[in-house]
Amino acid sequence: MSNIAASIITIGDELLIGQTIDTNSAWIAQHLNELGIDVLRRVAVGDDRTAIIKALDEEIAVASIVIITGGLGPTADDITKPLLCEYFGGKLVVDEQVLTHLKDIFTKRNRPFLERNMKQAEVPDNCTVLFNKMGTAPGMWFDENDKVIIALPGVPFEMVSIMEVEVLPRFKKRFFSDALLHRSVITAGEGESFIAEKIKDIEEALPAHIKLAYLPGAGMVKLRLTGRAADAAKLAGELDSWQKQFANRLENIVIALEDIPLEEILGRWFVANNATLGMAESCTGGYISHHITQVMGSSAYFKGCIVCYSNDIKEKILGVKKDTIEQYGAVSEQTVTELAQNTLSVLEVDYSFAITGLMSIGGESDRIDVGTVWMAVADKYTVKTKKFWFPYDRPRNKEMAVSMGMLMLWKFINGKL
Amino acid sequence: MSNIAASIITIGDELLIGQTIDTNSAWIAQHLNELGIDVLRRVAVGDDRTAIIKALDEEIAVASIVIITGGLGPTADDITKPLLCEYFGGKLVVDEQVLTHLKDIFTKRNRPFLERNMKQAEVPDNCTVLFNKMGTAPGMWFDENDKVIIALPGVPFEMVSIMEVEVLPRFKKRFFSDALLHRSVITAGEGESFIAEKIKDIEEALPAHIKLAYLPGAGMVKLRLTGRAADAAKLAGELDSWQKQFANRLENIVIALEDIPLEEILGRWFVANNATLGMAESCTGGYISHHITQVMGSSAYFKGCIVCYSNDIKEKILGVKKDTIEQYGAVSEQTVTELAQNTLSVLEVDYSFAITGLMSIGGESDRIDVGTVWMAVADKYTVKTKKFWFPYDRPRNKEMAVSMGMLMLWKFINGKL
Numbered sequence: 138m139s140n141i142a143a144s145i146i147t148i149g150d151e152l153l154i155g156q157t158i159d160t161n162s163a164w165i166a167q168h169l170n171e172l173g174i175d176v177l178r179r180v181a182v183g184d185d186r187t188a189i190i191k192a193l194d195e196e197i198a199v200a201s202i203v204i205i206t207g208g209l210g211p212t213a214d215d216i217t218k219p220l221l222c223e224y225f226g227g228k229l230v231v232d233e234q235v236l237t238h239l240k241d242i243f244t245k246r247n248r249p250f251l252e253r254n255m256k257q258a259e260v261p262d263n264c265t266v267l268f269n270k271m272g273t274a275p276g277m278w279f280d281e282n283d284k285v286i287i288a289l290p291g292v293p294f295e296m297v298s299i300m301e302v303e304v305l306p307r308f309k310k311r312f313f314s315d316a317l318l319h320r321s322v323i324t325a326g327e328g329e330s331f332i333a334e335k336i337k338d339i340e341e342a343l344p345a346h347i348k349l350a351y352l353p354g355a356g357m358v359k360l361r362l363t364g365r366a367a368d369a370a371k372l373a374g375e376l377d378s379w380q381k382q383f384a385n386r387l388e389n390i391v392i393a394l395e396d397i398p399l400e401e402i403l404g405r406w407f408v409a410n411n412a413t414l415g416m417a418e419s420c421t422g423g424y425i426s427h428h429i430t431q432v433m434g435s436s437a438y439f440k441g442c443i444v445c446y447s448n449d450i451k452e453k454i455l456g457v458k459k460d461t462i463e464q465y466g467a468v469s470e471q472t473v474t475e476l477a478q479n480t481l482s483v484l485e486v487d488y489s490f491a492i493t494g495l496m497s498i499g500g501e502s503d504r505i506d507v508g509t510v511w512m513a514v515a516d517k518y519t520v521k522t523k524k525f526w527f528p529y530d531r532p533r534n535k536e537m538a539v540s541m542g543m544l545m546l547w548k549f550i551n552g553k554l
Numbered sequence: 555m556s557n558i559a560a561s562i563i564t565i566g567d568e569l570l571i572g573q574t575i576d577t578n579s580a581w582i583a584q585h586l587n588e589l590g591i592d593v594l595r596r597v598a599v600g601d602d603r604t605a606i607i608k609a610l611d612e613e614i615a616v617a618s619i620v621i622i623t624g625g626l627g628p629t630a631d632d633i634t635k636p637l638l639c640e641y642f643g644g645k646l647v648v649d650e651q652v653l654t655h656l657k658d659i660f661t662k663r664n665r666p667f668l669e670r671n672m673k674q675a676e677v678p679d680n681c682t683v684l685f686n687k688m689g690t691a692p693g694m695w696f697d698e699n700d701k702v703i704i705a706l707p708g709v710p711f712e713m714v715s716i717m718e719v720e721v722l723p724r725f726k727k728r729f730f731s732d733a734l735l736h737r738s739v740i741t742a743g744e745g746e747s748f749i750a751e752k753i754k755d756i757e758e759a760l761p762a763h764i765k766l767a768y769l770p771g772a773g774m775v776k777l778r779l780t781g782r783a784a785d786a787a788k789l790a791g792e793l794d795s796w797q798k799q800f801a802n803r804l805e806n807i808v809i810a811l812e813d814i815p816l817e818e819i820l821g822r823w824f825v826a827n828n829a830t831l832g833m834a835e836s837c838t839g840g841y842i843s844h845h846i847t848q849v850m851g852s853s854a855y856f857k858g859c860i861v862c863y864s865n866d867i868k869e870k871i872l873g874v875k876k877d878t879i880e881q882y883g884a885v886s887e888q889t890v891t892e893l894a895q896n897t898l899s900v901l902e903v904d905y906s907f908a909i910t911g912l913m914s915i916g917g918e919s920d921r922i923d924v925g926t927v928w929m930a931v932a933d934k935y936t937v938k939t940k941k942f943w944f945p946y947d948r949p950r951n952k953e954m955a956v957s958m959g960m961l962m963l964w965k966f967i968n969g970k971l
Contacts, residue, residue: 152579152580152583152596153583153587153592153593153594153595153596154583154584154587154593154767154769155579155580155581155582155583155584155585155586155587155593156580156584156769157580158575158576158577158580159575159576159579159580160575162569162572162576162598163569163572163573163574163575163576164572165572166569166570166571166572167571167572167573168572169572170570170571170572175570176570176571176572177570177599177600177605178570178597178598178599178605178609179569179570179596179597179598180595180596180597180598181579181595181596181597182594182595183594188594188595192595195612294946294947294950350571352571352573416861418840421844421847422840422843422844422846422847422848422852422856422859423835423839423840423841423842423843423844423847423859423861424840424841424844425840426839426840426861426863427838427839427840427841427844427952429839430838430839430840430861430863431839431948431949431952433914433915433916433948434916435839435863436863436864436916439839439863439864440863440864440866440867441860441861441862441863441864441867441871442839442840442859442860442861442863443858443859443860443861443871444833444840444843444847444858444859444860444861445858446843446847446852446853446856446857446858446859447853447856447857447858449857449858449902450857450858450901453902454858454860454871454900454901483871484867484871485866485870497850498850499850499851499853529711530711531848531850532848533711535844535848
């Protein structure tokens, strides 16, 4: 399976002064990669004619596909569109579909469509227009000596929409005649090297048309199988069988056979088991609840959370005994146990998760180490607690606590804690 | 004020498969920019010898400073260290300070220091070692024909620590004899072009050694003045005076004269006014509280939040009348008003913020538009409400709601709502 090479060019002064974090490149790289297209390089340059031309020259020389994002807005500093038109020897013409779409948007927003807005409907006559249903700037597809150069707006959700609807399906058709399929095995609790050692013999037995990738994250490692073959049905069967082999070998640490985030895995369990969930968050300040509610439909099982940042609220709303906090401290096994148990009755839920910890200096830092976190999960029969220590700064410690907290909840409901 | 040119090279296969979002480049660009160093290009390449050498050749040719991050770990695929050593014609030698530091870390983590860990203490003999107090891989500083090439680990907080302690102070000394100072004017509620028009005459009157930059964000625009001059005290006075002029002109929309996040601005007000804050979050699921508690010391004023995702909790914990929800719906002015008012008494706080909305299809989507959000702020005298509509997908609508919510709270406490 020999791969196609791509380069990504992101354009915009805001990238070079660090005002914007480039999330587009990661999204594009990930989706090209799933298709079997390798990203060789990613380059960011400013809204500068010479810099853009240099980047185009260099990347077109080494890659079969060049994807450009940014610089397509209507303001004066967005020079990508006329520049690309000229670079490929075309001229700008008004596209009727884009014009209708633009006028439609302006009408809906109750804004007058001015003469200068006409510019936004212009496209190079030597490109295929990639319709942008989410915004005003259309994408462009240029064919040049067997190479494909694509320009997309820099607004992330516009870029994603055009890639999904217009670009990725065309790439599939154009560059690959074979079917491409994926399978995932999501694991938690062990590191990459442990897993690699454990599945070594199976990995070595994989046929040439099936590849295995390790994608580690916080507390988790995702394994992704990618297969490519002419016969899609046969390939699907093969992949299923390999996935099963890996999953069986890693039995104890497998948490899903699908590449979805942990909050989604949790959500499916709660829906399937018709159970409800409530939380009490102290040190994470609502950040775990935020993750749980990122899942569409989470209101079916997630009833809510008491962000009990002050001891007052731990006592008054969640009924933690004053004595417990005085004797053991707010960051203690005793307090987190009462938080989890009382959350069951206060929020009237089947399962509860509670967390209390010290994320930075202050509070109880004379008594306990900064980074100490207690978590608890409870149902009506039992409560389990666990102590963690996170060594980073406040934001990073919070991130770690979210991952570890959701993982602890997953282990509890699956009887693995 | 003529600027120094820099390039950033990020190394790592994980960047090219989209597994990691590159936050390092933005941080580096931002901090170089504040110093008066312009980033020309940012390039990401894989852990591949040829690709790294090509990037080095290209970037050293165009920039005075090249900053490389990533590829310095102890695993086999991290090839940057030996490659750089060879590229600049040095050889690897054990650095005693790094070795002591490493052994110390291994002892603390209770792990044996093995022979192969010695490799981690090796550095090129032709570089200045940049001590990494936060991790195991040291940074490296190479001088080559008047150019500076820096290599740093890819772990964000290690990179930040070395940049702050070792790199930025040296850049300041080496490249600039003049003092460099900044002043900020943070505004909210108006767009970049409105502001530009309003302050046009002042901006045009700025002397050559003082520059103005516009940095737009969600609902906010930051103005940053950068001055460079031999006499630091005189420059400080000048900048203060220009800052005052801009701030006076933009009076109604200025929210701070310092570049700090909105949650920090809010935090300072609550500390200064010795007031407490509590929240009721429905559709944002705890995400606003998370932001509020990102501020160190927020426990002094933030007591907590009821994430009332279900109507049950709105009624039971926050005392919203069943009738109100039945008659007007959970996403309504009436419900959000009761939420805000009752939060005051339930959480015993001086100020409350409440939010309820519909982030994606489901719930009350037959009755109201997806993206409809009601917010309210209350103190014991009054409650103010506002209706918003966010047109994006669930995650982006949530982000918008957080920014707009904190802004609404800021306006309320400053008597501008």
